[in-house]
Amino acid sequence: MTVSSGCVDVRGAVKRFGGKEVIRSISLQVERGEIFGLLGPSGSGKTTLVKIIAGIDEATNGEIYLLGEKLPKLAMMNRIGYMAQSDALYAELSAKENLEFFGALFGLKGSKLKARMQYVMELVGLGGHLGRTVSAYSGGMKRRLSLAVALMHEPEVLILDEPTVGIDPLLRQSIWRELEALGRSGTTIIVTTHVMDEAEKCNRLGMIREGRLIALGTPADLKNQTGGGTIEEAFLRYGGGQE
Numbered sequence: 126m127t128v129s130s131g132c133v134d135v136r137g138a139v140k141r142f143g144g145k146e147v148i149r150s151i152s153l154q155v156e157r158g159e160i161f162g163l164l165g166p167s168g169s170g171k172t173t174l175v176k177i178i179a180g181i182d183e184a185t186n187g188e189i190y191l192l193g194e195k196l197p198k199l200a201m202m203n204r205i206g207y208m209a210q211s212d213a214l215y216a217e218l219s220a221k222e223n224l225e226f227f228g229a230l231f232g233l234k235g236s237k238l239k240a241r242m243q244y245v246m247e248l249v250g251l252g253g254h255l256g257r258t259v260s261a262y263s264g265g266m267k268r269r270l271s272l273a274v275a276l277m278h279e280p281e282v283l284i285l286d287e288p289t290v291g292i293d294p295l296l297r298q299s300i301w302r303e304l305e306a307l308g309r310s311g312t313t314i315i316v317t318t319h320v321m322d323e324a325e326k327c328n329r330l331g332m333i334r335e336g337r338l339i340a341l342g343t344p345a346d347l348k349n350q351t352g353g354g355t356i357e358e359a360f361l362r363y364g365g366g367q368e
């Protein structure tokens with residue numbers, strides 16, 4: 126048996142939908158406690174790749190290891206927090222009921238469940254809105270609640286698909302501070318974005334275009350290698366622009 130290196134180890138991942146190859150042999154490793162950003166234009170394959178890493182979708186070819194285990198593996202779901210691009214919440218229930226439901230799925234109950242609910246809601250700036258029905262939440266509040274849900278069971282690996290869309294700059298900053306703190310405490314974070322200032326906050330970045338990984342490195346390395354401009358310029362230099 127091959128031993129996988131890193132906390133997340135993607136080896137030659139390929140994904141085809143029908144005849145169309147949307148992930149074209151991507152390999153990358155993410156270390157424990159790293160914040161790894163996937164940057165790329167709309168339709169480049171970011172969501173498809175993170176779904177494969179989260180074990181929600183299966184690669185057509187290639188191997189994915191998470192925390193040393195080869196995917197797919199059902200037991201890994203307890204160790205992963207996944208926040209999808211569209212919010213998977215029960216609109217007719219309150220935030221508290223949503224958190225209780227998802228918490229229960231991960232075996233949380235009693236005082237632990239309650240404490241965790243309070244903690245994650247404070248973290249995303251929704252401390253005062255536990256009792257409110259989700260249908261009365263704004264788009265940004267739903268995003269924040271989705272993040273709170275993903276954090277409920279203290280996952281070792283957190284996979285976030287465009288977590289800050291629709292969230293105002295101030296709260297976005299505070300969420301990023303929390304992500305950085307989670308990273309420092311050992312949580313591994315994979316985040317997709319097309320916001321350049323968020324890309325700057327990642328420890329390392331993978332730039333994706335048309336299903337291919339076109340560059341991989343720290344934001345500073347990627348900028349230096351392309352003449353010291355911005356991340357956006359680096360992305361274009363690596364050939365990341367839209368056709």
Ligand SMILES: Nc1ncnc2c1ncn2[C@@H]1O[C@H](COP(=O)(O)OP(=O)(O)OP(=O)(O)O)[C@@H](O)[C@H]1O
Binds near residue numbers: 167171174
């Ligand atoms: N279930 C599916 N069936 C067929 N094609 C799909 C499916 N899911 C994704 N695709 C295609 O795969 C490609 C990559 O899509 P994906 O959603 O991964 O891109 P993305 O980089 O996350 O884009 P965005 O930033 O807009 O979310 C697109 O061409 C998309 O149409």
